[in-house]
Every structure is written in C-alpha cells, then in structure tokens.
Amino acid sequence: MTRPDTYRSRATVMVLLALIGLLATGCVRFPAPDSPPPTATAGPPVLPGVQVDIPVEPPPSSEACNATLTLRPPAEMPAPGRMPLNSTMGAILERGRLIVGLDIGSNLFSFRDPISGDIQGFDVDIAREIAGAIFGDERRVEFQVLSSAQRIDALRDMTVDLVVKTMSITCDRLRDISFSAPYYVASQRILSFRNSDVTGPVQLAGKRVCAARGTTSIGRMQSIQPQARMVSTTTWADCLVLMQQGQIDAVTSDDAILAGLAAQDPWVRVVGPSLGEEFYGVGIPKGQDDMVRFVNGVLERIRATGRWQQIRDRWLSILDTGYGAPQPYYRD
Incomplete structure (x- = not known):
C-alpha cells in the first residue's frame, strides 16, 4: 500500500515541473481589457474671482477738487511710545500693534518672500515707518491681506487702522475715507x-x-x-x-x-505712454484727522531725512520714471 506522504511528494514534484515548464516557454500572457479613447476635453484652469467682459465703469473722477490737498503735520511730533491721550494713535499704542491692510500680490510694493515667508516691499516699509513712529518698534504691525475692492470697506468698518496698498487718492474715495499726503506718484x-x-x-x-x-x-x-x-x-x-x-x-x-x-x-x-498719473496715499478712516496729521508728519520726516529715497532705491530702482518723493500741499 502506498503511503499518503508519498502521494504528497509526487504531487509537489509535478507542480514544480509544471512551473519550470512555464518559465521555459516564456511569461504567461493575459489579454488586456478594451481601452476606448478618452472622450473628455480639458480647458485652461479658471482662477476664482475672474470676471470677463465686465461692464463699462466710470473713469477716474474729473470733479474739480484738489484730491491731494491734506492736513498739516503737528508742529511737534510726539515721541515714540508717548502718544497724546484720547488720540487715535494713543488707542493703537494701548492695543500694542498697528493693523495695516495691504495685499501680497503686488510685487515690489507688498509681497510674500518665497524663502523667508515675510511680507516685504515698498508699501510694507512705509507701514513699518508709521509703526515705528508710534511704538519705537517698527515690528509692532499686523498686516491684514485685502483685495483692492475690500480697501474702502475695511477702513469704513475700522477693521484696519490704515491701508497702505498702492491706493490712488481720488475725489470719489474722499467721500468715504481720508488720505495722507501722497507718498508715491505712478x-x-x-x-x-x-x-x-x-x-x-x-x-x-x-x-x-x-x-x-x-x-x-x-x-x-x-x-x-x-x-x-x-x-x-x-x-x-x-x-x-x-x-x-x-x-x-x-x-x-x-x-x-x-x-x-x-x-x-x-x-x-x-x-506705451502714460495713460494718467496716480498719487498713492495712506488710507485712513474718515474723521480721524489726528491720524492724518500724524501720518503726514511721518512722511515729512522720511522725505527730509532721505529715508524715502532709501526705500525707493531698495524696491523700485528698476523704474526710471524720474519721480522723487512727492511734495505735500496742506490746506491749513
């Protein structure tokens, strides 16, 4: 009588021989399923917020107003860290930080450095000069990212103290907010x-x-x-x-x-030629005349000391417009 383990041994040998035969004759082939051609088409990606063929908008106002006329700085600027009581600057000093609206998509003016992650640019340095004048520390500033369409509302709602964002001074905007003296001409x-x-x-x-x-x-x-x-x-x-x-x-x-x-x-x-000049100003909530005068005092100082030119040379040396620091015109 043949023992069961003998049968198992023979079966194992037969399986091994079958595998060796398959390897000797080549790889096992299995038919691939049908692969019909693709039916979908792809177009360019659509960015959020894009509007095409937008309706005609009014051009910049031709209203007869001197939009850049502003308030004179204080006769004597307060020392950093010692703002007047009950002033807009005093409330900011007590809070501990200046809140500034800008964006991070305006390269050279305000953008995020891809290596350090810091927000940098011409507008950023102007904002830091104002923070330094309040606190004695230019780092005491919080930046809030705004789109161009959000700038006016952010100032009206007072969710920011200032907007420093390539913002043109216009008669239309002066109905809703205040501006400093111009700090750049474009x-x-x-x-x-x-x-x-x-x-x-x-x-x-x-x-x-x-x-x-x-x-x-x-x-x-x-x-x-x-x-x-x-x-x-x-x-x-x-x-x-x-x-x-x-x-x-x-x-x-x-x-x-x-x-x-x-x-x-x-x-x-x-x-192309210039299509029109734009005077950038620091946006300030309506009615905060003390803040307008204070910011104008900061701008006066950086013009007089050459700091404005240093900031311009750092960020905007690529431009050869011939413009220097714009001169202020005061109405009082």
Whole structure:
C-alpha cells in the first residue's frame, strides 16, 4: 500500500515541473481589457474671482477738487511710545500693534518672500515707518491681506487702522475715507508680451485686457480704448497668471505694479505712454484727522531725512520714471 506522504511528494514534484515548464516557454500572457479613447476635453484652469467682459465703469473722477490737498503735520511730533491721550494713535499704542491692510500680490510694493515667508516691499516699509513712529518698534504691525475692492470697506468698518496698498487718492474715495499726503506718484501703462504688436492703447481694440477689481485702471482704460475687452481679477498676480495661460492679451495698471509683474516673467514688458498719473496715499478712516496729521508728519520726516529715497532705491530702482518723493500741499 502506498503511503499518503508519498502521494504528497509526487504531487509537489509535478507542480514544480509544471512551473519550470512555464518559465521555459516564456511569461504567461493575459489579454488586456478594451481601452476606448478618452472622450473628455480639458480647458485652461479658471482662477476664482475672474470676471470677463465686465461692464463699462466710470473713469477716474474729473470733479474739480484738489484730491491731494491734506492736513498739516503737528508742529511737534510726539515721541515714540508717548502718544497724546484720547488720540487715535494713543488707542493703537494701548492695543500694542498697528493693523495695516495691504495685499501680497503686488510685487515690489507688498509681497510674500518665497524663502523667508515675510511680507516685504515698498508699501510694507512705509507701514513699518508709521509703526515705528508710534511704538519705537517698527515690528509692532499686523498686516491684514485685502483685495483692492475690500480697501474702502475695511477702513469704513475700522477693521484696519490704515491701508497702505498702492491706493490712488481720488475725489470719489474722499467721500468715504481720508488720505495722507501722497507718498508715491505712478503712471498707468500697459504690460504686453515681448513678441506682441501691442505697444499702446490703440492696439488693444478687441483684445482682452486685465486689471484688478476695484481699481481706477479699469475705468480709465475703458474711456481711452472703449473696444478693449476688460477682464477683472482679485489680485494683480492673477492677471499675470492669466497672461501666462494665454487667456488675456495685456494688463493695465500703474507702472510700478507692472514692473513688479515684469520682474517675474522675462516674456512680458511694460509699453506705451502714460495713460494718467496716480498719487498713492495712506488710507485712513474718515474723521480721524489726528491720524492724518500724524501720518503726514511721518512722511515729512522720511522725505527730509532721505529715508524715502532709501526705500525707493531698495524696491523700485528698476523704474526710471524720474519721480522723487512727492511734495505735500496742506490746506491749513
């Protein structure tokens, strides 16, 4: 009688022989399932907040007002850390920090450094000068990121103490907020591709032109070139992304902002004549005249000491506009 373990041994040998035969004759092949061609199509990604072919907006107001006329600084500026009692600056000093609204998409003016993560730029340094004048420590500032369209509301709601965000002083805006004296003068121009035929507003007829929502750039471009197809975004950085994706033909904004975009992409350039001057001011809640005078005193100091020029040389040396620190004009 054959023992059971003998049968198991023979079976094992037969399995091994079968495997050796398969290896000798090649790999085992299994038929692949049918793979029909793809039916979906893909388009360029859509950035949130983009509006295409936006309605015509009014150009910057031609109202007869001297928008840059402002309040004279105090005869004697208070020492840092010793703000007047019951003043706007005193309340900020007691809180322990200055709250400033800006954005992080305006390269050269306010942007986040990709290595350190710090928010830096021309506007940031202006804000730090104001914080230093209040506290004696320019680091005592909290930045809140705002879109251009949020600037006025943030000041009206007093969720920020100041807005330092490439904000043009206009008669329309003076109805809702106050401004400091101008701290920078810019010219609205056009950003186009280097291989493009766009060299000015004439060539923008029928083309897609981007600008950040809530800025004066949109209305001015529509008044100069009514046939331009305006596209608005939340930030200026979004305009550059749309340009890189081929979804727009040009960007229009102030030359300083456009220079910051051009610094990020060698295939674009700033072109054309000035479409109009813009005077940037520090936005301040309506009725805070003491804060207007105090900020004007800070701006007066950095002009007189050469600090303004140092800040400009650090961030805006790429520009050759010929503008220096704007001179203030006081109404009292």
